[in-house]
Amino acid sequence: MYTVEAIKALGKLRTPESLDTLLTLFDEALPIDIKREVVSSIGRHNDSNRVYEFVSREAFGKAHPMELIYQMFRTCLYRSKEDSRFQELRERIINHYHNEVIDKMNKYYDYRQSRDRAQPHGRITGPILLTGDCEETLKQIPDESVQLVFTSPPYYNAREYSDYTSYSEYLAKMGRVFTECGRVLEAGRFMIVNVSPVITKRPGREFESIRYPIHYDLHRVLTESGYYFVDEIIWVKPEPSVPDRISGYKQTRKPLSYKPNCITESIMVYRKNCSFLLDRNMKNYSEYDRCEDEDIDTSNCWYIAPKADKNHPAVFPEELCRRVLRYYSFERDAVLDPFAGSGTLGRAARKMGRVPVLCEVNEDYAEIIESEALGYYDVRGRNNRAHHKQITIW
16 A cells, blocks of 8 residues: 555656656546646656646546545646746636636745735824724725734624614624725735624514624624634633523423523634745744743634623723734734724733724723823824824834
């Protein structure tokens, strides 16, 4: 039985005889990891004619697993620069499969081959507070000058500060805000959204309330706004800290009336669409920019108690902000919260050496942020306060 290492060694020979052997092996019933390496090794051989014939014959209409098709497409990518036949074959595979992995492979390859790569944008060096509708105020922030977005959007019509005429209007508004966040977010960096399902009050005892799966619907909004899904982290709260929904069932024990206590929220992790790996983002930092001597969260469940605040009905726990900042940003990064509320992310960011960029539409909450005297630059453009400054970019 051949091993992956044996197939790799055979491929390195690059002789007519080794190619004959690989082509014969491809027709045998082999484990998928072995067969995948067979395709890869065939693609590295010097005989372009036979390699082209192989891919042309096997890439279409043979019901091969997509793992093998990806390797065939990879062969076309790396041979298309020197042989126009593989460029044509590359386009045929793209048009035949309409596959998201193939599309991404194609974009990544083109990016690596481009000599006109976008240069890093400037960085924000001082904390910023923008008061007003973030969809508009964010226009004052330059393109790709923020390194992380972390926010908890307003709960749909579940709080007095969040009132929309319809759920579709709410989702459309979130889409416009997330698109603007994507403009200011550096390519390849993370957009992280804390959200949970929400239930609206019944308009009367004879009517049923509606429970909205906001985290599911925001996934579509986020992907349409220029991000792709990476992870879901579950924020787990102590059960005594959440509203009691189970008591009715405990009293009646009647089926259909069961409503569990909701002790979790979703921390949805997305990355801004780009054509390169995370390595490129990390190369902008020193090898000494590391998190040392701290416990690491090894699972996607974070056990954190919520926080009550007399000034705001739904605040981030600072510990939640601390973990997000630790895992998804470096020191001196600019971190944006477009729905800042009373400014918990800003407080955590300053303590951890990050540069907060906060947006808040509610004047009272903005006053709370300013009252903490954290040195925010006021860029409202309509304020005569003495500490008014322009956005600072290096």
